[in-house]
Amino acid sequence: MKLFPSIRPYSRGWLRRDLLAALTVWAVLVPEALAYATIAGVSPIVGLYAAPGALLIYAALGSSRKLVTGGDAATAALSAAIVGGIVAGDSSAFVQTTAALAICVGLIAVMAGVARLGFVVNFISIPVLRGFIIGxxxxxxxxxxPHLFGVESSNGNFFDRIWVFVTHL
Known part of the structure; x- marks a missing residue:
């Protein structure tokens, strides 16, 4: 695997457009990082701390100069559901467990990429994908x-969250 595969000899003429692109990515990434951190159940500032790491890692290992990486709703929601079921109630343990989960998933993703396991996704059926998306x-x-209605929220699993919401209406 070539380190920094998208870096070529750089021309000073590209600097103005690259700075504009960086500003555009920043303008999109900041609110996105805040929102996805909230969905993941951690403080929004944690999203701001994590966002540059994803960009730097992709810059080193990625294959396209035109891609922007960052969090997404699926990853954030799954992280909140998994970690919430393990350490509900302890906010410092929640953040630490979320960080450990992110590192483990990242390492597994890198190993799967090195092993060229991308083809495995073709074996996932449409009903399974629909179930995943609905869930x-x-x-x-x-x-x-709960945030929409201004009632107390819970960090537990899906059923715990719904129960807390309904009982606090």
């Missing part, structure tokens, strides 16, 4: 609806 949507809704 993900319900998990995100269960995590965000």
């Amino acid at each position: 993900l949507a319900l998990t995100i809704i269960a995590g965000q609806i």
